[in-house]
Amino acid sequence: xxxxxxxxxxxxxxxxxxxxxxxxxxxxxxxxxxxxxxxxxxxxxxxxxxxxxxxxxxxxxxxxxxxxxxxxxxxxxxxxxxxxxxxxxxxxxxxxxxxxxxxxxxxxxxxxxxxxxxxxxxxxxxxxxxxxxxxxxxxxxxxxxxxxx
Amino acid sequence: xxxxxxxxxxxxxxxxxxxxxxxxxxxxxxxxxxxxxxxxxxxxxxxxxxxxxxxxxxxxxxxxxxxxxxxxxxxxxxxxxxxxxxxxxxxxxxxxxxxxxxxxxxxxxxxxxxxxxxxxxxxxxxxxxxxxxxxxxxxxxxxxxxxxxxxxxxxxxxxxxxxxxxxxxxxxxxxxxxxxxxxxxxxxxxxxxxxxxxxxxxxxxxxxxxxxxxxxxxxxxxxxxxxxxxxxxxxxxxxxxxxxxxxxxxxxxxxxxxxxxxxxxxxxxxxxxxxxxxxxxxxxxxxxxxxxxxxxxxxxxxxxxxxxxxxxxxxxxxxxxxxxxxxxxxxxxxxxxxxxxxxxxxxxxxxxxxxxxxxxxxxxxxxxxxxxxxxxxxxxxxxxxxxxxxxxxxxxxxxxxxxxxxxxxxxx
Numbered sequence: 001x002x003x004x005x006x007x008x009x010x011x012x013x014x015x016x017x018x019x020x021x022x023x024x025x026x027x028x029x030x031x032x033x034x035x036x037x038x039x040x041x042x043x044x045x046x047x048x049x050x051x052x053x054x055x056x057x058x059x060x061x062x063x064x065x066x067x068x069x070x071x072x073x074x075x076x077x078x079x080x081x082x083x084x085x086x087x088x089x090x091x092x093x094x095x096x097x098x099x100x101x102x103x104x105x106x107x108x109x110x111x112x113x114x115x116x117x118x119x120x121x122x123x124x125x126x127x128x129x130x131x132x133x134x135x136x137x138x139x140x141x142x143x144x145x146x147x148x149x
Numbered sequence: 150x151x152x153x154x155x156x157x158x159x160x161x162x163x164x165x166x167x168x169x170x171x172x173x174x175x176x177x178x179x180x181x182x183x184x185x186x187x188x189x190x191x192x193x194x195x196x197x198x199x200x201x202x203x204x205x206x207x208x209x210x211x212x213x214x215x216x217x218x219x220x221x222x223x224x225x226x227x228x229x230x231x232x233x234x235x236x237x238x239x240x241x242x243x244x245x246x247x248x249x250x251x252x253x254x255x256x257x258x259x260x261x262x263x264x265x266x267x268x269x270x271x272x273x274x275x276x277x278x279x280x281x282x283x284x285x286x287x288x289x290x291x292x293x294x295x296x297x298x299x300x301x302x303x304x305x306x307x308x309x310x311x312x313x314x315x316x317x318x319x320x321x322x323x324x325x326x327x328x329x330x331x332x333x334x335x336x337x338x339x340x341x342x343x344x345x346x347x348x349x350x351x352x353x354x355x356x357x358x359x360x361x362x363x364x365x366x367x368x369x370x371x372x373x374x375x376x377x378x379x380x381x382x383x384x385x386x387x388x389x390x391x392x393x394x395x396x397x398x399x400x401x402x403x404x405x406x407x408x409x410x411x412x413x414x415x416x417x418x419x420x421x422x423x424x425x426x427x428x429x430x431x432x433x434x435x436x437x438x439x440x441x442x443x444x445x446x447x448x449x450x451x452x453x454x455x456x457x458x459x460x461x462x463x464x465x466x467x468x469x470x471x472x473x474x475x476x477x478x479x480x481x482x483x484x485x486x487x488x489x490x491x492x493x494x495x496x497x498x499x500x501x502x503x504x505x506x507x508x509x510x511x512x513x514x515x516x517x518x519x520x521x522x523x524x525x526x527x528x529x530x531x532x533x534x535x536x537x538x539x540x541x542x543x544x545x546x547x548x549x550x551x552x553x554x555x556x557x558x559x560x561x
Contacts, residue, residue: 033496034336035336035337035338035339037240037337037339038336038337041241041336043334043335043336043337044335044336044483044487045335045336045337045338045472045487045490046336046487046490047338047494047495047496048491048496049487049488049490049491050419050491051419051421051488052418052419053418054417054418054419055418055419055421055422057418058417058418058419061415061416062365062415062498065364065415066364066365066368066415066498067364067365067498067501067502068362068364068501068502068505068506069501069502069505070505070508070509139339140339140340140341140467141338141339141340141341141495142340142341143340143341143342143343143495143504143505143508144340144495144496144500144501144504144505145495145496145501146496146501
């Protein structure tokens with residue numbers, strides 16, 4: 001069930017169905033993207049900090065209506081999914097990921113690699129992220145981080 | 150490769166080859182990055198204790214910024230005087246001395262050479278000559294300036310005093326964020342953008358694009374009634390400041406009714422990012438101050454950052470962001486600074502547009518370097534009065550940068 005959540009999340013990003021991204025989260029969720037450098041030094045500054053499902057919807061609305069960016073396709077590869085803790089209604093899990101980007105007329109290039117540390121709500125049939133912390137290794141992010149990870 | 154060209158003195162016609170030519174880039178490194186100019190290297194609170202150091206770069210040269218005494222910061226070239234080894238490979242560290250791993254040459258925190266193994270050889274054989282002078286073989290040391298915890302360094306000891314280089318018109322705006330309070334670094338962002346570093350410097354001086362490119366900005370942040378001022382230093386015209394304020398005194402932006410939306414169809418579900426606390430005596434909600442060549446302070450509501458465009462060859466640069474607050478900030482204020490960071494950086498609601506357009510500038514300028522771009526908005530003046538800048542639609546501030554740049558590069 002947990003592996004299935006990660007697989008369908010990666011499929012959503014790789015298929016370009018990013019409009020469905022908020023549906024992988026509970027309403028009262030927290031989504032963070034943070035560099036490994038900040039994470040390991042205990043520095044709180046994030047690259048993305050969204051504190052509700054509404055904030056995720058806002059990101060998608062900005063992608064659709066406001067932000068200026070070049071078209072690209074994304075290959076989001078996820079692996080090493082492991083459950084690291086359980087409670088009644090939630091599971092703590094981690095994963096590793098690599099994201100490749102392909103621009104128009106471009107070759108496919110590695111964008112970022114990293115790990116995720118997640119809390120997953122399993123109180124209903126469909127598991128949903130309650131908290132997703134994406135820690136990326138990449139010291140120099142190549143260009144802009146447009147889509148979520 | 151283009152030979153050094155004199156006679157290029159019209160800042161309304163900046164040739165594209167200055168953004169891509171490898172020979173010109175090498176001359177830039179020498180004249181600007183290793184020449185008599187101040188370069189940002191860090192914030193004092195990053196190295197609070199004696200022996201703390203951080204690694205950074207000026208131009209392409211790695212340097213170590215070291216707390217060498219309780220009240221002293223030293224900046225040294227991160228390269229052993231012996232065989233050229235880059236000594237330190239970690240981003241931050243702490244030590245009593247700086248020791249090269251290759252042959253264990255040992256330096257003091259201020260870069261002075263303390264000792265070398267086998268200086269007298271073994272059993273009287275080998276070793277360094279009797280007249281070998283430790284004092285002549287220290288790490289290369291840079292000239293340092295500490296402005297209320299904001300650290301700058303220069304490879305050229307003849308660099309003018311920091312306050313003179315900045316100019317009295319701009320210094321008070323640097324002081325607005327760096328007033329002597331103890332700072333707390335909240336974190337970093339780093340991007341690699343495939344575009345010449347100068348195009349980013351232009352971007353921060355370019356008020357023309359702000360309300361045209363940034364739909365998000367005009368939808369949620371900029372108001373019809375926004376007023377602003379600009380300033381440049383009178384001597385070089387290459388340091389600048391832009392400040393804008395909302396016309397209403399209220400600094401609250403958290404309610405939907407307050408937001409003027411150009412795209413009325415975009416409704417924010419979570420507007421917490423736009424909540425702010427008034428911190429300054431003035432009513433400016435956005436202040437950007439830029440110092441020649443590549444340093445920027447931005448104060449946007451409660452989000453405080455310094456940025457640097459570090460060259461990575463002629464065709465790319467690192468955009469390095471340091472976000473900070475103060476030691477005495479409340480938890481609530483820190484949260485606001487962190488939330489508002491969503492506007493900036495690699496994924497920022499405003500910065501994504503700039504990053505993308507910069508890459509397109511890079512690719513566009515490279516294909517026909519003999520052509521020139523146009524910087525004629527507002528005429529040819531390289532400065533304009535500190536007026537409401539919306540009534541002064543002008544690229545004068547960018548021309549001011551190039552006026553000084555041509556001078557420094559000997560291109561006049």
